[in-house]
Amino acid sequence: MLEVAGLTVRFGGLTALHDVELTVERGQVCGLIGPNGAGKTTLFNCVSRLVEPAQGSIRFDGVELLDRRPHEIAGLGIARTFQHLALVPSLSVRENVMLGAHHRGRSGFLAAALHHPMVRREERAMTTDAEDALERVGLSHLADHPAAGLPYGQLKRVELARALCETPRLLCLDEPASGLSHGEVAELAALLKRLAAELELTLLLVEHHMALVMQVSDQVVVLDFGRVIAAGPPREVQQDARVIEAYLGAAA
């Protein structure tokens, strides 16, 4: 379970998040929406420990994340994807996905240099996890293909598989539908629902594609100028007067 309480972030004179509260139960999908600049990515960056809040608490399965350092976050079962793809074009799809598992490696540089059996065991386990992640996102057939040259929609799936290879319990997805075709968005919606259910994965989803958010989220949280202005089931949030105003205001 993810519990955010009283979260406040300041960048100089700008309050990017103001006393933000949200709770996401295990295996649930929480859609985080709001106009540009509302603070969505900043909230993700707080969970990843890339941004230091001025106040508040972020607990995941009872662990206070704000007491942890950024490199400890993956080890706590938390993974994320980025708005812009963070893949290595020259590596194969499988190798890119395996990058997600490297934080679990326990053998050090010396063991690797000496080809210690422990290193080989870890490599085998990472390969198996990568194959498993690729199967889940439907890309097994492209495992040996270099990331370079693949269509954007498939690269987004490789990125998702890389995050899954970290075997997370909480996955933060930053605009997974951006740049996808209509058909690919529909496939993504089905995939995200399946992943949450099959892996009991808690999903925090920042997305501008409203149809996707409304379709996959158990709960939608709306941020505007760093404050939560509405939270609840998609249907309720969609009809909330403050949400409609925030979006119409942003569009005007």
Ligand SMILES: Nc1ncnc2c1ncn2[C@@H]1O[C@H](COP(=O)(O)OP(=O)(O)OP(=O)(O)O)[C@@H](O)[C@H]1O
């Ligand atoms: N590192 C930073 N330094 C200063 N200001 C920042 C920083 N990061 C974000 N901000 C500001 O904080 C506010 C929230 O930004 P954030 O990127 O979290 O919004 P967002 O909801 O993710 O927007 P978008 O939908 O456009 O990605 C914005 O006013 C932004 O300019």
